[in-house]
Amino acid sequence: MPESVDRLLWDDWHPVADLSALRPGASLRTVLLGVALRIDATANGHLVAREDGVPAHGEVRYGFVWACLGEPARDIIDIPEASEDWRCITTSGPFGVHASAPRLVENFLDLGHLPFVHQGYLGAEPATAVAPYQVRPLPEGGIIATGCKMFQPMSSPAATEGFVVEYTYKVLRPLITCLHKANPARRDMFDALYLLVQPVSEERSIGNLLVLFGKDNTTEADLRWFQQLIFLQDKPILENQFPKRLPIGPRMEMAVAADKASVAYRRWLAEIGLRHGTIGGRALEDSEAA
Numbered sequence: 001m002p003e004s005v006d007r008l009l010w011d012d013w014h015p016v017a018d019l020s021a022l023r024p025g026a027s028l029r030t031v032l033l034g035v036a037l038r039i040d041a042t043a044n045g046h047l048v049a050r051e052d053g054v055p056a057h058g059e060v061r062y063g064f065v066w067a068c069l070g071e072p073a074r075d076i077i078d079i080p081e082a083s084e085d086w087r088c089i090t091t092s093g094p095f096g097v098h099a100s101a102p103r104l105v106e107n108f109l110d111l112g113h114l115p116f117v118h119q120g121y122l123g124a125e126p127a128t129a130v131a132p133y134q135v136r137p138l139p140e141g142g143i144i145a146t147g148c149k150m151f152q153p154m155s156s157p158a159a160t161e162g163f164v165v166e167y168t169y170k171v172l173r174p175l176i177t178c179l180h181k182a183n184p185a186r187r188d189m190f191d192a193l194y195l196l197v198q199p200v201s202e203e204r205s206i207g208n209l210l211v212l213f214g215k216d217n218t219t220e221a222d223l224r225w226f227q228q229l230i231f232l233q234d235k236p237i238l239e240n241q242f243p244k245r246l247p248i249g250p251r252m253e254m255a256v257a258a259d260k261a262s263v264a265y266r267r268w269l270a271e272i273g274l275r276h277g278t279i280g281g282r283a284l285e286d287s288e289a290a
């Protein structure tokens with residue numbers, strides 16, 4: 001295991017390919033946590049191999065090929081919405097971003113940027129204020145933010161009018177986050193969107209979206225297109241952030257916008273001691289103490 005990689009990432013599953021980008025018989029090269037991988041689509045399924053010949057674990061689930069470089073400490077994340085018939089399920093991406101994986105997760109949690117970066121879709125001026133919402137830790141690790149609300153002119157391709165959309169955000173693993181938001185056609189039902197980040201290196205990552213939205217008024221192609229449009233609005237913002245790695249130390253929080261979910265995510269990463277793709281956490285304290 002490279003010295004810069006945390007055991008908890010090494011022994012976890014990460015998405016490494018979107019199946020829709022892998023034709024039968026084709027192979028794809030990618031990098032996970034600094035390790036070069038080749039993914040082959042064969043008649044017997046998808047094989048994940050390290051370029052250096054060291055064995056790696058591979059699985060296919062939810063439209064993605066997943067890899068674990070170490071010994072899996074737990075299973076691939078459970079996504080219960082994937083078995084619900086009322087949803088149209090598709091993927092969007094992959095989106096290569098010159099920023100660390102935790103930066104992508106933090107941006108996903110940030111309600112405050114919606115009216116500015118996704119103006120006309122996920123927010124609109126002058127309705128830019130973020131109403132108070134609640135954040136608490138999840139018992140199995142991670143965080144949940146509830147009671148989030150934002151006026152959205154076009155919350156999804158299924159929307160026919162703007163409305164105040166209710167949101168829940170969860171961080172389930174260090175690099176996996178999801179949101180649930182009211183479906184425009186059936187407002188008591190909740191669309192689900194998962195951001196599954198592939199950490200390429202400390203400062204490069206690939207964002208993959210698993211879209212599980214209501215079927216009414218939309219199509220797979222529209223859902224893919226919509227998420228692509230939104231993500232491509234985020235990409236330049238992410239790539240212009242400095243530093244590329246996410247600051248998580250207590251002294252870094254002054255630089256954070258008043259966003260409770262983001263602060264809670266950074267604190268949780270500091271608590272679990274995640275070093276890869278972050279700065280100012282335990283690694284800094286250790287080096288200062290030395």
Ligand SMILES: [Fe+2]
Nearest residue numbers: 107113117234
């Ligand atoms: Fe965004």
